[in-house]
Amino acid sequence: MLVIAQRNPIYSVLLLIASFGALSGLYVLLDAPFVAVIQIIVYAGAIMVLFLFVVMLLNAPHEDTEYDERVHPLLRQGPMRIGAALAVALGVELWWALTKGAESGAFPGGAVTSVRAIGRSLFTDYAFPFEVTSVLILVAMVGAVVLARRDSPRDRRDRGGV
Amino acid sequence: MVTLDHYLILSAILFAIGAAGVFVRRNLITILLSIEIMLNAVNLTFVAFGRALGSADGQIIVFFVMTVAAAEAAVGLAIVISLFRHKESLNPDSFASLKW
Numbered sequence: 398m399l400v401i402a403q404r405n406p407i408y409s410v411l412l413l414i415a416s417f418g419a420l421s422g423l424y425v426l427l428d429a430p431f432v433a434v435i436q437i438i439v440y441a442g443a444i445m446v447l448f449l450f451v452v453m454l455l456n457a458p459h460e461d462t463e464y465d466e467r468v469h470p471l472l473r474q475g476p477m478r479i480g481a482a483l484a485v486a487l488g489v490e491l492w493w494a495l496t497k498g499a500e501s502g503a504f505p506g507g508a509v510t511s512v513r514a515i516g517r518s519l520f521t522d523y524a525f526p527f528e529v530t531s532v533l534i535l536v537a538m539v540g541a542v543v544l545a546r547r548d549s550p551r552d553r554r555d556r557g558g559v
Numbered sequence: 560m561v562t563l564d565h566y567l568i569l570s571a572i573l574f575a576i577g578a579a580g581v582f583v584r585r586n587l588i589t590i591l592l593s594i595e596i597m598l599n600a601v602n603l604t605f606v607a608f609g610r611a612l613g614s615a616d617g618q619i620i621v622f623f624v625m626t627v628a629a630a631e632a633a634v635g636l637a638i639v640i641s642l643f644r645h646k647e648s649l650n651p652d653s654f655a656s657l658k659w
Contacts, residue, residue, distance in 0.1 A: 413596070429618050432621050448588065542637075
């Protein structure tokens with residue numbers, strides 16, 4: 398909750414790292430140490446550093462609060478009423494599902510915890526999706542480089558700029 | 560005793576926070592962070608159900624979701640950088656038109 402309550406994006410990013418750490422603790426409690434380690438390395442390590450880098454690169458402009466409160470479309474009367482109705486409906490539904498639904502009880506034993514089992518399943522049953530993700534990462538990498546590069550001098554000359 | 564229900568409730572709360580962040584905030588980077596929160600909520604659900612059903616499939620799909628999240632973050636941040644070079648702003652309302 399604190400993540401989206403901050404006006405300054407740097408605080409949001411740092412708090413999100415903390416919440417990802419808490420999530421990886423939950424994964425450990427769920428007997429999924431592989432996912433927990435991946436969560437720390439990939440999310441807290443890689444993705445959040447990427448976010449932090451971009452926030453600092455773009456000099457982190459603050460949001461304009463007064464402008465926000467005047468213009469924000471969700472703060473008008475109609476959307477607020479609809480939102481309140483939806484929130485009440487969600488609360489009632491959640492309460493109904495939790496009281497009328499079957500009690501889930503404790504977790505059964507025999508969880509799959511070993512990295513060996515996950516890896517074997519990943520490279521046999523899920524070999525094709527695995528290869529597709531590798532292609533996806535390649536495409537994302539090339540796309541990010543193309544999108545974020547500056548105009549080369551040749552392009553600028555074509556447009557008649559400096 | 561912590562049961563499956565608790566994990567599902569926590570995941571629902573996390574997802575609601577992420578969705579609220581997408582709708583309420585007026586900052587492109589914060590919106591991307593909220594999307595990451597929602598993806599993590601779904602990941603938590605997958606792992607909890609996989610644990611309850613005693614299979615490894617939940618953890619495998621979490622692996623794929625994380626891959627997609629990483630790719631999405633990279634491309635999204637690249638788009639944010641190029642948008643910022645155009646308009647010197649991170650407010651999505653200033654990018655209402657697709658061409659300028």
